[in-house]
Amino acid sequence: MNKPQMRREFWRGTTLFVENAVTNNIVLIQALGLCPIIGASTTLQNGVVLTVCTAVVLLPLSLLMAFFGHRLPKWLRPAVYVMVASLLLVGTSFVLSRHISSPLYAELHHFIPLIAVNMLYARTVGFSSIAHPVSTVVDALGSTVGFGAVICAISALREVLAFGTLWNQPVDTSVTLPQTTAPFTAFILLGLMAATLQWCRLRVSAFFHRKEEDEE
Amino acid sequence: MNNQSAPYIRTEARVSGMMMDMLLASLVLGIFSFVTYGPRPLYIMLLSCITAVLCELVCCVIGRRPLRMVLDGTAAITGLTIGLLMSPMVDAWVPMVGAAFAIVVVKAPFGGTGRNVFNPAAAGVALLTYCFPSQMFTYPAIESGVQLPLTMTIEPGTVVTEVSLAAQLQNHAIPPVDRMNILLGNFTGPIGATAFLILLTLACYLMVRRTISPWVVIPYFATCALLAWVFPLSSMNPANSFLLQLGSGYILFAGVFLINDPVTAPRFWLGRLCYGILSAGMVMLMQRHGNYEAGTCFAILLMNAFAPIIDRWSWHGWYALTRRLRTRKEVPAYE
Amino acid sequence: MRGIEDVTPASVRLPVATDDTVFPLAQLPPDAPIRCGEELCRMDDMPVLSSVCGKVEGTLMIHHPLYGPLQCADILRDGTDEVPLPIVTEEELTPDAIIELAREAAVYDELDGIPLWEKLSHWQVTEEDLTPLHSVLVADGTANDVYGSAPWAVLKEDARMVLDGLRLAAKAIRFTRYHIATMLPKRRRRALKKAVGRAYVYTVGDEYPVTVYADKSMETYRIGVQACLALAQAVREGKRHTHTVVTVAGDALPAPHNLRVPFGTNIAALLTACQAQSEHHIVLGDAMVGIPCTDPHTPLLPGMTTVLAMSPRRVRTPGPCIGCGRCAEACHVGLLPYEIVRRSENMHYERLQHLYPSDCDGCGVCSYVCPAGRDVAQEVLEAGQTKGTMFLNWGEDEYE
Numbered sequence: 001m002n003k004p005q006m007r008r009e010f011w012r013g014t015t016l017f018v019e020n021a022v023t024n025n026i027v028l029i030q031a032l033g034l035c036p037i038i039g040a041s042t043t044l045q046n047g048v049v050l051t052v053c054t055a056v057v058l059l060p061l062s063l064l065m066a067f068f069g070h071r072l073p074k075w076l077r078p079a080v081y082v083m084v085a086s087l088l089l090v091g092t093s094f095v096l097s098r099h100i101s102s103p104l105y106a107e108l109h110h111f112i113p114l115i116a117v118n119m120l121y122a123r124t125v126g127f128s129s130i131a132h133p134v135s136t137v138v139d140a141l142g143s144t145v146g147f148g149a150v151i152c153a154i155s156a157l158r159e160v161l162a163f164g165t166l167w168n169q170p171v172d173t174s175v176t177l178p179q180t181t182a183p184f185t186a187f188i189l190l191g192l193m194a195a196t197l198q199w200c201r202l203r204v205s206a207f208f209h210r211k212e213e214d215e216e
Numbered sequence: 217m218n219n220q221s222a223p224y225i226r227t228e229a230r231v232s233g234m235m236m237d238m239l240l241a242s243l244v245l246g247i248f249s250f251v252t253y254g255p256r257p258l259y260i261m262l263l264s265c266i267t268a269v270l271c272e273l274v275c276c277v278i279g280r281r282p283l284r285m286v287l288d289g290t291a292a293i294t295g296l297t298i299g300l301l302m303s304p305m306v307d308a309w310v311p312m313v314g315a316a317f318a319i320v321v322v323k324a325p326f327g328g329t330g331r332n333v334f335n336p337a338a339a340g341v342a343l344l345t346y347c348f349p350s351q352m353f354t355y356p357a358i359e360s361g362v363q364l365p366l367t368m369t370i371e372p373g374t375v376v377t378e379v380s381l382a383a384q385l386q387n388h389a390i391p392p393v394d395r396m397n398i399l400l401g402n403f404t405g406p407i408g409a410t411a412f413l414i415l416l417t418l419a420c421y422l423m424v425r426r427t428i429s430p431w432v433v434i435p436y437f438a439t440c441a442l443l444a445w446v447f448p449l450s451s452m453n454p455a456n457s458f459l460l461q462l463g464s465g466y467i468l469f470a471g472v473f474l475i476n477d478p479v480t481a482p483r484f485w486l487g488r489l490c491y492g493i494l495s496a497g498m499v500m501l502m503q504r505h506g507n508y509e510a511g512t513c514f515a516i517l518l519m520n521a522f523a524p525i526i527d528r529w530s531w532h533g534w535y536a537l538t539r540r541l542r543t544r545k546e547v548p549a550y551e
Numbered sequence: 552m553r554g555i556e557d558v559t560p561a562s563v564r565l566p567v568a569t570d571d572t573v574f575p576l577a578q579l580p581p582d583a584p585i586r587c588g589e590e591l592c593r594m595d596d597m598p599v600l601s602s603v604c605g606k607v608e609g610t611l612m613i614h615h616p617l618y619g620p621l622q623c624a625d626i627l628r629d630g631t632d633e634v635p636l637p638i639v640t641e642e643e644l645t646p647d648a649i650i651e652l653a654r655e656a657a658v659y660d661e662l663d664g665i666p667l668w669e670k671l672s673h674w675q676v677t678e679e680d681l682t683p684l685h686s687v688l689v690a691d692g693t694a695n696d697v698y699g700s701a702p703w704a705v706l707k708e709d710a711r712m713v714l715d716g717l718r719l720a721a722k723a724i725r726f727t728r729y730h731i732a733t734m735l736p737k738r739r740r741r742a743l744k745k746a747v748g749r750a751y752v753y754t755v756g757d758e759y760p761v762t763v764y765a766d767k768s769m770e771t772y773r774i775g776v777q778a779c780l781a782l783a784q785a786v787r788e789g790k791r792h793t794h795t796v797v798t799v800a801g802d803a804l805p806a807p808h809n810l811r812v813p814f815g816t817n818i819a820a821l822l823t824a825c826q827a828q829s830e831h832h833i834v835l836g837d838a839m840v841g842i843p844c845t846d847p848h849t850p851l852l853p854g855m856t857t858v859l860a861m862s863p864r865r866v867r868t869p870g871p872c873i874g875c876g877r878c879a880e881a882c883h884v885g886l887l888p889y890e891i892v893r894r895s896e897n898m899h900y901e902r903l904q905h906l907y908p909s910d911c912d913g914c915g916v917c918s919y920v921c922p923a924g925r926d927v928a929q930e931v932l933e934a935g936q937t938k939g940t941m942f943l944n945w946g947e948d949e950y951e
């Protein structure tokens with residue numbers, strides 16, 4: 001592989017990553033993987049745990065599907081990936097409950113199995129069964145980062161608002177609103193974040209559009 | 217000179233006229249409450265109204281919308297509606313929070329007047345119901361004829377409180393029924409939502425003025441009345457049950473102010489009919505089985521989400537039926 | 552209401568060619584004397600007649616708001632000579648002969664400006680055809696407008712002649728049923744029924760727009776009252792269709808008038824005859840769907856029965872749609888104008904077609920009733936013409 005080719009490949013990978021993580025954010029623009037965000041993002045710890053779970057499942061799964069996915073018939077792929085994802089999640093939750101924090105697991109045990117049927121994976125696996133392994137890894141990383149950024153931001157905000165703490169450390173806030181643990185807060189925050197991102201996208205594209213016109 | 221297009225004559229009806237009617241209706245309710253509780257209800261309504269208008273102004277500036285859109289009165293009505301659904305002794309910052317939430321979160325991000333999916337006033341009250349139920353549902357006793365102080369907050373204990381009619385019904389208690397008192401609105405409840413006869417009169421007035429549509433109001437009231445009559449509360453005379461259920465909570469008030477918000481209701485007559493009936497059923501369910509003594513706002517928010525679908529489907533059904541009838545007598549078109 | 556006043560303008564301006572036909576200049580030299588009813592040229596197999604007796608002054612190109620670019624000849628009036636048609640007897644009047652006569656007399660239907668003979672030959676049925684059993688020919692005397700009253704005035708003046716023309720037209724297309732549809736006030740209606748016979752008058756509801764011109768089971772074929780009158784005059788009196796009755800009204804005029812004028816009269820001359828105020832703008836057609844006209848020297852051509860002079864008003868800035876639903880209530884077709892406008896504004900062209908915007912006939916009621924002052928009808932009409940495929944393809948490019 002010569003140098004310009006490598007440079008092109010590098011840029012293509014970066015584009016894929018940035019697209020999933022920011023510009024075409026997997027949660028805010030594509031509206032995938034909303035369930036854990038609405039239901040479980042009440043503290044920053046929860047957010048981080050769910051992000052890690054996602055990463056742990058998504059990366060091996062997409063690699064696996066990149067190597068074997070195209071050999072499976074189309075109708076079998078979803079069944080296989082749900083099964084593999086469940087297996088991976090069993091391992092993850094075992095580690096979480098035995099070796100990391102049992103109360104945390106007790107809080108999240110509803111949501112971790114639900115990750116197995118998350119649409120986030122459906123998209124990634126659908127992509128990885130037809131793409132090159134390297135780009136699937138980049139894509140999965142981008143998805144994880146996009147998902148993690150949103151869930152961490154929302155859960156941190158809700159933790160500060162609801163309990164006046166951040167990662168269980170007290171933060172200096174004068175008012176706490178315990179009601180923000182209710183799911184509707186997450187909906188409103190998600191909506192506002194999505195709107196902000198759309199607005200930024202519009203602004204940026206309008207800027208480049210104008211620049212192109214000026215150059216012409 | 218020729219900057220006009222057809223038609224060259226326009227109706228005299230204006231959106232601002234419709235909004236003035238609604239403002240008038242809220243003022244009538246405010247004055248009714250003034251007679252019972254003194255000036256504090258008006259003070260609460262004023263504060264909430266001002267908050268809503270200021271928030272709308274700020275949002276218009278940020279969203280770069282023309283500022284005259286603030287003056288069309290929709291924000292003021294949102295504020296007044298929220299004020300009317302408060303308890304007379306609520307802390308004055310509570311309706312302000314509700315009004316700010318209604319405008320900043322529920323109305324402005326969707327694009328302002330005419331584009332909001334949910335009724336801002338209902339959303340504001342729903343938020344307050346969820347977050348500050350104790351503030352919302354503590355009512356001053358009506359017999360004492362107490363003159364409430366015009367302060368931001370009221371010290372607990374300085375005012376005699378009373379359990380409202382709706383709360384008694386929710387606890388399956390059977391309150392003593394004085395039909396005359398209920399019809400005259402002479403019982404404990406929110407500022408503007410107790411006046412039974414006045415609300416019905418306002419509904420008639422607004423329907424005559426074509427500000428609210430009879431296609432929503434009449435099915436709504438009819439279904440509510442029917443449900444209250446057919447399914448009376450535990451071992452109660454159906455007539456009493458009818459009066460008590462409709463008089464308590466926000467049911468009548470919602471029929472005049474909340475479900476008639478034209479932006480969030482269907483616009484086709486058949487859709488309006490369905491919407492009226494369905495939201496009445498939903499409101500009665502929430503009232504009977506909800507967690508709060510007044511769950512009307514939640515029911516209305518839920519129905520708002522379905523309004524566009526109801527509208528479209530009802531129209532498609534209707535048009536598919538009538539289109540063939542209409543086009544049957546087609547004369548060969550002259551080319 | 553007053554009767555019809557005759558106005559004789561000093562000059563008329565008549566089309567001699569559209570922009571795509573070659574104008575035979577040799578036929579019309581300047582200062583050529585021309586008599587009223589003489590053929591100026593032929594357009595679409597139909598003679599264009601001079602409506603006055605006079606001299607051709609010259610030709611010029613104008614842009615007519617209704618008919619687009621037209622080559623017109625200015626004719627200066629200096630006499631009253633008229634070329635009559637040969638008068639035929641009742642026995643000679645076969646259906647085809649009536650149609651041919653309508654063509655030679657240049658009878659236009661004033662409802663839409665289409666030559667009457669074209670309409671009649673299009674509708675004509677063979678003798679074995681059963682269409683006439685459930686169809687009816689209607690002379691439209693409804694004046695379906697706030698200001699327009701020209702058909703009423705025509706009916707008041709000579710209702711028997713109108714009925715005679717209608718009978719001839721029905722004979723031409725072999726229809727057995729025909730009647731005059733009106734929405735006159737009660738006393739005038741009684742007088743009309745007395746004049747033409749009860750069976751020949753059908754009263755339509757007092758509504759805008761009128762959609763039912765006959766019993767609901769019947770197919771309705773409509774022609775104008777003035778076209779009937781012109782046909783009858785052509786057959787009985789040998790007069791060609793050179794004059795029309797036009798309502799000149801509007802809130803910038805002290806009083807509305809019904810004027811009988813030759814085709815080609817300047818609109819400015821009409822307005823002067825009615826003492827128009829200095830500041831107004833001109834609308835061709837009725838107040839609901841009329842077309843604005845910038846040039847007061849536009850000639851009056853077939854298809855125009857109303858000229859309005861409206862005083863300028865402050866233009867309202869349209870507000871946002873609050874969804875009162877009055878446009879849907881008012882629409883006589885049963886469309887959802889607000890939803891069509893919303894989808895068209897949001898560029899959801901692919902979902903527009905489910906709302907049948909092409910069923911709109913542009914009556915303009917939705918714009919009239921809108922309390923926010925929006926131009927609903929205009930947007931619905933545009934949506935009806937949008938197919939949207941172009942925009943759909945653009946949208947897909949984004950993801951490539």
